[in-house]
Amino acid sequence: METLVVLTTFNSRYIHASFGLRYLYANLAELKPRTRLLEFTLQQNPMEVAEKIVALNPRIVGIGVYIWNAVQSRELVSILKRIAPEIKIVLGGPEVSYETEIQTICQQADYVIQGESDFLFRELCQKILAGEQAPLKIIKGPLPDLNQLVLPYSEYTDEDLKHRVLYVEASRGCPYKCEYCLSSLDEKVRNFELSRFLKEMDALITRGARQFKFVDRTFNLSPAISTGILQFFLERMHLGLFLHFEMVPDRLPDGLKALIEKFPFGSLQFEIGVQTWSVETAARVSRRQNYTKIEENFKYLRSQTGVHLHADLIAGLPGEPLESFAKGFDALARLVPHEIQVGILKRLRGTPIVRHDAEWAMVYDENPPYRVLRTKVMSFEELQSIARFSKYLDLIANSGNFKNAFKLISEWAWKQHSRQSFFWGFYELTEFMAVRHAQSFGIALPALVESVFRFLVDRAGIAAVEASEALLQDYAFGAVRRDPPKFLLEASGGSLVSGLVTSQSVSVLPARQARHLN
Numbered sequence: 001m002e003t004l005v006v007l008t009t010f011n012s013r014y015i016h017a018s019f020g021l022r023y024l025y026a027n028l029a030e031l032k033p034r035t036r037l038l039e040f041t042l043q044q045n046p047m048e049v050a051e052k053i054v055a056l057n058p059r060i061v062g063i064g065v066y067i068w069n070a071v072q073s074r075e076l077v078s079i080l081k082r083i084a085p086e087i088k089i090v091l092g093g094p095e096v097s098y099e100t101e102i103q104t105i106c107q108q109a110d111y112v113i114q115g116e117s118d119f120l121f122r123e124l125c126q127k128i129l130a131g132e133q134a135p136l137k138i139i140k141g142p143l144p145d146l147n148q149l150v151l152p153y154s155e156y157t158d159e160d161l162k163h164r165v166l167y168v169e170a171s172r173g174c175p176y177k178c179e180y181c182l183s184s185l186d187e188k189v190r191n192f193e194l195s196r197f198l199k200e201m202d203a204l205i206t207r208g209a210r211q212f213k214f215v216d217r218t219f220n221l222s223p224a225i226s227t228g229i230l231q232f233f234l235e236r237m238h239l240g241l242f243l244h245f246e247m248v249p250d251r252l253p254d255g256l257k258a259l260i261e262k263f264p265f266g267s268l269q270f271e272i273g274v275q276t277w278s279v280e281t282a283a284r285v286s287r288r289q290n291y292t293k294i295e296e297n298f299k300y301l302r303s304q305t306g307v308h309l310h311a312d313l314i315a316g317l318p319g320e321p322l323e324s325f326a327k328g329f330d331a332l333a334r335l336v337p338h339e340i341q342v343g344i345l346k347r348l349r350g351t352p353i354v355r356h357d358a359e360w361a362m363v364y365d366e367n368p369p370y371r372v373l374r375t376k377v378m379s380f381e382e383l384q385s386i387a388r389f390s391k392y393l394d395l396i397a398n399s400g401n402f403k404n405a406f407k408l409i410s411e412w413a414w415k416q417h418s419r420q421s422f423f424w425g426f427y428e429l430t431e432f433m434a435v436r437h438a439q440s441f442g443i444a445l446p447a448l449v450e451s452v453f454r455f456l457v458d459r460a461g462i463a464a465v466e467a468s469e470a471l472l473q474d475y476a477f478g479a480v481r482r483d484p485p486k487f488l489l490e491a492s493g494g495s496l497v498s499g500l501v502t503s504q505s506v507s508v509l510p511a512r513q514a515r516h517l518n
Contacts, residue, residue, distance in 0.1 A: 003056040005035040005125055008049070009064035009093075010042050010072045017160050019167040019215065020064050020093065022152035024121050031125055037155075042068070046075040054084050060125055065093040065105065067348065070368040074105040081108050088128050092117045094182055095368075098350025100138055114140040116172075118149055146172065146192050153200040161209050168204075170197050170229060174217040176248075178275070179285045179353045180314065180345060183217045191225055198232050211242045211510065219245040223253050230259045237264055242509055244269045250293035257300065265306030266509050272298075272337070273312045277328025281320040285353065298335035308513045309337035315386045316345035318356035321377040325386070326423040333422045338516040339398040342390035344383060345372040389430045391440040395448060396429075400515025404470035405452050412460040429455055446485050449475060453488065468492040 005028070007021045018039055025037050036056055040049050053061060061080065065073045077089055089109040097114040100106045111134060113120050120141045127134050156166055171191045174183035201212070212233075220226050233241055247270045260268065274294065276282050282289060301307050311332055315325050332340060347353060347364040356362055361376035374380040396402045396409075413425020436451050437443055443451075449471055456467035468491035475484050 001034055003034060003036050003058050004129060005031055005060045005062065006038055006053055006056055006058040007035060007062045007064075008038040008040065008053060009066075010040050010044070010049075010069035010076075012042055012068050014041055015164050017156065017164045017167065018064060019152070019169075021062075022155040023118050023149070024062065024092075026150040026152040026155050027118050028122050028125070031122065031129075042072060046072050046079060049076055050079040050083065053080065054087075058087060060088045060090060060128055062090045062092065062121060062125075063109075065091050065095040067095050067346070067369045070095050070105070074108075077105050077108050090121065090124060092121065095349060098182075098185075106138075110137070112138050114138065116144055118144045143187065143190070146190050147196075151192075151196070151200050153204055156204070156209075158207070161204070161207055165213050166204065166209055166211060167213050167215050168201065169215045170194070170219070170225060171216045171221075175221065176218070176288065178287045179355070180317070180348070180351055182348050182351060184286070184352065185350060189218070189221060191222065194225060194228050198229070201232065205236060205239065205241070210240055211244075213244040214246065217246060218248050220247050220251050220256060223256055227255055227259060230256070230263075234259065234262055237267060242267055242269070242513070244271065246271045246273065248289075249274055249297060250290040252293075252297045252300070257304075260301075260305050260307060263306065266308055266513055267306070269308040269310060269513060270301070271310045271312065274332055275312060275314045276317055276320060276325075277313075277331045278317075278320055278324050281317050281324070284319055284356070285317055295335060298337065302336055308339075308516060310339045310341060311335075311337040312341045312343060314343050314345050315390075316372040316375060316378055316383055318353070318360040318362060318375065319377060322382045322386075325378075326421065326427075329423040330421050338513075340393065341398065342386065342393060344387055344390070346370050347372065385427070385430065388434055388440050389427055392430050392433050393426065395440075395443070396452065397426075398512075400512055401445075402452060402471075402474050403515065404473045405456065405467070408456055408462055408467065408470055409452075409460065412456075412462065416460070428459065432459060449485060450487065453491070464491045465493060 007024055009018050009021055011018055021037055021039070025032065025035060028035055036058070038052065063073055063076065073091075073095075077091075080087060080089060088111070090111045090113065091106060091109045092113040096103060096106055096112050100112050100114060106112045111124060113124065120139055124134055124139065153168070156164075160166065169192070171189055173186040173189040174181070175189055177184045204212075233243055245268070249272045274289075275287060276285075277291070279291065298309070301309055313325075313329060313332060329340070329342070345353075347362075347370040349370075354362075359376075361374070363373045363375070365371050365373055372383065374383060397406050409425065409429060410422060413422045414420060417425040417428070419425075432455050433440065433451055436454075437447070453467055453471055456462045456470075457464050468488045472484050472488050472492060475488070
């Protein structure tokens, strides 16, 4: 059958399936049988992607454009318009939904749909295929009625269920107005009809789905809905399910707590966006949160539940200097989440964060992901250091590969470092790593292990035997290697060699979470 429409995008990695394209595909009605969904990754050459698309000879190509694939998408559109100008190119996605008129990619495309395009894309395709001219190049329509949408979950293939992240959503929108976030532009929160949504989840589970990532911005906003969803999955936890939710940090009613406590250890992951611990900074960017409640909820979740806690902080917010960020990082670290993700502020298109540009001398990179380069109170050099800090925090702390060695680093930072600060202790580790490694990515594991060992011994003053024993245990469990590095065996004096057992445990949890919760 002739292909009329191609839906395509560049995912960051193969494991990530495009949720948005599946919504468009599911709602194409009579056009669906003559539509192909093609997903690529950032590692694939746009020239080769164009070749695969043109080989299908479609009349319309719809491209999902996001901050992470803006460069590749722009190149793809440029190629397609040169080699097959007869193809109508339709863009959609958050990256092209705002500041549309000034973007080269939008100028080159035939049409751009702003905002939620579940129905708008089908309507535009019908007009194009009927030979009609759409009245406008830039199209924006009303928000779709969620209860009228064809849900996309049956579009996940068996291959998706086995090897990819399954994204699901019970609601759209966010009631908060944090100025750095695109969700601040949402008009309201809209919920999918709960019984219909749970029926789709049941069908996925029946097909073998075991891991679900909710993309709702505020999963715990409505206790009635979140309780209904958790109760549904709790009844099926004997199947070995894993669930990821984004949570508002200061809202955790007693009814929700009672349910959370019943879930098996490690089966829930909460991504908790704290973003800043500075009350002044939070107010400046219109973020409302109760820090007393945040502390109470973290302590409760850590002590009374088996939830894997992933917390987020943003560096480079208007008016927040490095010292304030460091203080906030330490405050969050004292609550002992399993992971702290440090991000650098990005100027997402359309967000009101730009109102601070003049007052706080905000300077952003002109290229995606539009990271802040310097502010009035945080220099370019400091932001570069935090970017390295974030990378090494991910490699050493968040990965779970250095659980025992990280404990030694943490204890040293809190107790022996001159500033008795986890942030400044790890900051020193980061600068140590920057000298030993020209770049903070692509570091071979043995080289990383050796650098951690050298820091523990040379900077933290930890005995070589103690440092080597911690790393040998980490190497066996986290890195899953049968042959430890020779220098570690020599430093330990062979005391651990006979008892060292490489981890062979089988877990239904994702590997990263399993390492933290073991």
